[in-house]
Amino acid sequence: MDLNTCLRKMELVGVLAFATVDEEGAPQIRNISAIYYEPDALYFFTARGKNFCKELLADGRVQILCYTRYKEMIRLSGKAYAVDEDEQIKWRDRIFQEQPNLENVYPKDTKEIGIIFCIDHAQVEYFNLGVNPIFRETYALGNVIVKEKGxxxxxxxxxxxxxxxxxxxxxxxxxxxxxxxxxxxxxxxxxxxxxxxxxxxxx
Amino acid sequence: MDLNTCLRKMELVGVLAFATVDEEGAPQIRNISAIYYEPDALYFFTARGKNFCKELLADGRVQILCYTRYKEMIRLSGKAYAVDEDEQIKWRDRIFQEQPNLENVYPKDTKEIGIIFCIDHAQVEYFNLGVNPIFRETYALGNVIVKEKGxxxxxxxxxxxxxxxxxxxxxxxxxxxxxxxxxxxxxxxxxxxxxxxxxxxxx
Structure with missing residues (x-):
């Protein structure tokens, strides 16, 4: 397994679980599918009024979990930041072009309530319980030091x-x-x- | 929608995402499938040496996310506690009987490293982005006060x-x-x- 295959698997699964921490230090989790993948980064859309956005702006730490049809788990841990103002529309348009169903959720100009975040530094863990013995590996996206566990x-x-x-x-x-x-x-x-x-x- | 249907959908999906907070206040998320459902509680198995167990014992707050094949999201927010010592084996046996594949992961006596947690008080949110307009509702499991958002x-x-x-x-x-x-x-x-x-x- 390798980093790029993990990112491609995340893209193929599509709907991923994103965990953050709220202002009370409690775990918060929700599904996000409005994601655009570059080889070295991922960009995602949410709305400015959502608690999710508040949590990202206040803290930024996020873990993303992907479970594939082959029973593999892929977990990305990184810090999300809001993309620069002049790049927001570019990434929003790419996400909406690739996923036309988003137009049902945020039709026409209402998508202006959206905000684009980027993650380009992260630790990516691959974990497969379906093989014997089980298999795990960790990769770095961007210049991060991988934290070993166990x-x-x-x-x-x-x-x-x-x-x-x-x-x-x-x-x-x-x-x-x-x-x-x-x-x-x-x-x-x-x-x-x-x-x-x-x-x-x-x- | 209602609480019991939500719990049944979680049971049918099987593999769910569990979010906790670690000792550094960072979000942590992983898939868990070793879960046993009662009408008014859920019991799950993990290993005592895992960070997940450490986080549950230290804090206990957990959010569980389920994404169904009908594109519904179900999110349970509650506090997990370790089941009493004299009830541990009973629940572990039920989980392993229902899910024989767990025997590949923790064969024979090695499953003694496991610990059973219970959640019997929680807020359960149902969210469906696939209907127009979108639909959401919140239910209480046990005697909890539902916290409204929005x-x-x-x-x-x-x-x-x-x-x-x-x-x-x-x-x-x-x-x-x-x-x-x-x-x-x-x-x-x-x-x-x-x-x-x-x-x-x-x-």
Missing amino acids: YDITDKCVGCKKCQTVCPQKCITEGKPFVIQQEHCLHCGSCYEHCPVKAIERR | YDITDKCVGCKKCQTVCPQKCITEGKPFVIQQEHCLHCGSCYEHCPVKAIERR
């Missing part, structure tokens, strides 16, 4: 094999220390909980 | 009809004051922005 086995490892026994995906390799195959790890924490010498750390 | 026209209204002209969904009725048909409102804010006498308030 667990690592440290030098405190005594090689007792307990972690291998309790791993649901059998993704721990013997060695000094033992090693978690990160691309196959569920992040379930079973090895971490069971290690008798506390050799396993959260990343 | 806009209201106050007594400052002078009846100039500007709001009717700019409403994308033509959902404003004449009167003293004019009235927004809340079940058809996009919450786009167009009437609010254009009202010449600032008669429209955010709810």
Whole structure:
């Protein structure tokens, strides 16, 4: 898997879930389909009066979730910003040209209540539970440092094999220390909980 | 539409997007399908080592989004809590019996890393962009007070009809004051922005 294929899959799925945080620090989620894809960025339309817009302008952090027909999950984490005033109409027109059904929601001049946001720096995670062992990978869109999650086995490892026994995906390799195959790890924490010498750390 | 039909639609869609907030106050979203539905509650499985579990235990606020094959959006907002210790296995077994594929992810005893959460108080929003005008409604699961969103026209209204002209969904009725048909409102804010006498308030 790779970044471009992930972005193309998102485009093909079309309707994605966008999560933000509201002024009370609570999670907010909604479907968005009015998105235009460039190879290195995505542009999306919402209305200025929506809480979604308020949340994007106040904070900007957004996570986008895509679930494909092949049961893959793709998750993009980035910061959205409002596109410059003189570029707004260009991107709005592209979105409405590509998705004529939007004209039913915002007919004629009423689409002027819209605002275009862009995400061009993001971390993109691919996660496939439908293969055995499960598979995950992370990519960078733009110049971002990818934040690794999950667990690592440290030098405190005594090689007792307990972690291998309790791993649901059998993704721990013997060695000094033992090693978690990160691309196959569920992040379930079973090895971490069971290690008798506390050799396993959260990343 | 009604609460029970919404819950049944969620059950039929199966794989839903769950949003939480992490320790840095950032939005986090992932797909969850290991859910068991009762008429008045939903129970779901995750692993104790996942960030998702950490976020649920630390904060508990969650929004769940469902997008149906009929292009309806259903959004549940509630607080999740870990089920009592002596009820954990009962609910886990029900989820695994109903969804045998989970055994591929957490085989045999490895499912002991799981934890069951329950949501039995929530606000459930139904939103359908595929009808004209669009349609929305909100329901309560358990004893919760539904928080209304969108806009209201106050007594400052002078009846100039500007709001009717700019409403994308033509959902404003004449009167003293004019009235927004809340079940058809996009919450786009167009009437609010254009009202010449600032008669429209955010709810």
